[in-house]
Amino acid sequence: MHLAEMDPAHRRLALGAMRAVAGADGDEDPRERELLEAASALLGVDAPAALEPEALRAAALPAEAAERVVQAAIFAAMMDGRVAPEEVALVNAFAAAAGVDEPRVRNLAQLAKGHTRLLWLDLARRSFARDVFARALKADGPAGIWKIVGPLLGAGRDPALTERYVKLGELPEDTLGHAYFRFLVDHDLAFPGEPHSVAEAGIWHDVTHVLGGYGVSPEEEVLVVSFIAGFSREDPFFWLFTITLQFHFAVQVSPYAKPKEGLVQPAKVLAAFERGRAVKADLSAPGWDPWPLFPRPLAEVRGELGVPAREGH
Numbered sequence: 001m002h003l004a005e006m007d008p009a010h011r012r013l014a015l016g017a018m019r020a021v022a023g024a025d026g027d028e029d030p031r032e033r034e035l036l037e038a039a040s041a042l043l044g045v046d047a048p049a050a051l052e053p054e055a056l057r058a059a060a061l062p063a064e065a066a067e068r069v070v071q072a073a074i075f076a077a078m079m080d081g082r083v084a085p086e087e088v089a090l091v092n093a094f095a096a097a098a099g100v101d102e103p104r105v106r107n108l109a110q111l112a113k114g115h116t117r118l119l120w121l122d123l124a125r126r127s128f129a130r131d132v133f134a135r136a137l138k139a140d141g142p143a144g145i146w147k148i149v150g151p152l153l154g155a156g157r158d159p160a161l162t163e164r165y166v167k168l169g170e171l172p173e174d175t176l177g178h179a180y181f182r183f184l185v186d187h188d189l190a191f192p193g194e195p196h197s198v199a200e201a202g203i204w205h206d207v208t209h210v211l212g213g214y215g216v217s218p219e220e221e222v223l224v225v226s227f228i229a230g231f232s233r234e235d236p237f238f239w240l241f242t243i244t245l246q247f248h249f250a251v252q253v254s255p256y257a258k259p260k261e262g263l264v265q266p267a268k269v270l271a272a273f274e275r276g277r278a279v280k281a282d283l284s285a286p287g288w289d290p291w292p293l294f295p296r297p298l299a300e301v302r303g304e305l306g307v308p309a310r311e312g313h
Contacts, residue, residue, distance in 0.1 A: 002236060002277060003072060006065050007065070008045055009059075010059075010065045010069070012048050013051060013059055013061070014068060015036065015048055016048045016055075017070075018076035019036055019051070019076075020050035021076040021087050021090050021094075022080075024089075024090045025086045025087055027080075029080035031079045032079050034265075035075075035270075037267075039072075039266075042273075053090070053097040056097045057097035061098060063100075066098035066099060067098075067100050068237075069100075071104070071237040074091055074104055075237075078111075078241075078244050084112070085112060091108055111251070116251050120253070123253065157194065161192050161200065165181070165192050166191060169182075171294065172297075174298060175294065176211070176293050176296060176298045180294065183210050198256070204283050205284075207283070207290045208228060211283070211298075211305065211307055212275070212276075213310045214227065214310075218263055219263055222243055222247050222264055223268060224272070225242075225243040226239070226269045227272045227275055228276060229243075229276060231277065232282055240269070242254075243264070245259075247264060249261065271311070278306050278307070278308050279307055280305055281305055
């Protein structure tokens with residue numbers, strides 16, 4: 001469930017928690033105001049006054065709705081590019097009042113204290129990638145792990161796999177497969193099976209770039225991951241939290257990109273998130289396979305998946 005799918009009264013609680021956290025350090029940053037305005041528009045409710053933890057406790061929200069409110073508070077605490085002790089304390093108070101055990105509350109405290117190594121280790125222990133490794137190990141044993149790690153280390157060549165992907169360039173130019181081929185070539189990215197490539201289990205990310213029409217600059221990476229958060233059904237906040245760490249706090253999370261500061265623009269992030277929410281399939285889900293779609297026209301695939309046109313493009 002996403003915030004926008006919650007009961008309107010619960011959405012107001014989420015916005016109230018965000019407003020309270022944004023002002024907890026006594027200084028509401030322009031990016032925090034932009035977040036509140038964009039979130040109010042996205043959720044279709046007027047931004048309320050700052051919420052008190054006891055009001056959240058009294059609301060007795062269902063577990064999933066309570067978790068989303070706490071996650072919204074965490075996101076608000078990160079928006080100005082620094083996390084104050086007062087913000088951490090208030091987020092903790094909201095989590096306690098809501099009865100929510102959200103591990104990223106602890107990560108927020110680690111971030112505030114500059115304990116980024118502990119933060120990274122905690123994220124790695126619970127990350128999306130951990131499940132990818134577990135599935136690979138179950139399916140193919142240690143060889144499955146090497147298929148993921150080898151290319152990342154510049155090893156693990158698989159010429160037959162690479163040839164399969166290179167042949168996508170022979171498809172008609174209007175197809176998804178050809179567009180994916182061009183995306184890799186035009187941005188000088190390695191094909192699966194080549195050194196320093198993305199493991200085949202992760203190609204859905206670059207396919208999502210193509211389907212969503214996103215480039216590869218850090219600013220565009222923020223937006224494509226926000227788009228992914230929109231269609232993700234498992235843990236949408238994972239994507240928003242980690243991309244904010246990588247490109248707003250310059251905390252290395254992904255090994256594929258150099259971290260940078262201050263690139264999360266709230267209105268653009270929430271617009272990309274809402275665009276992703278319209279997609280009819282979770283492209284990040286295990287088992288989603290782009291290969292049946294590669295020979296088909298890109299426009300047709302976008303229509304079938306419900307990918308909205310990108311505003312301004």
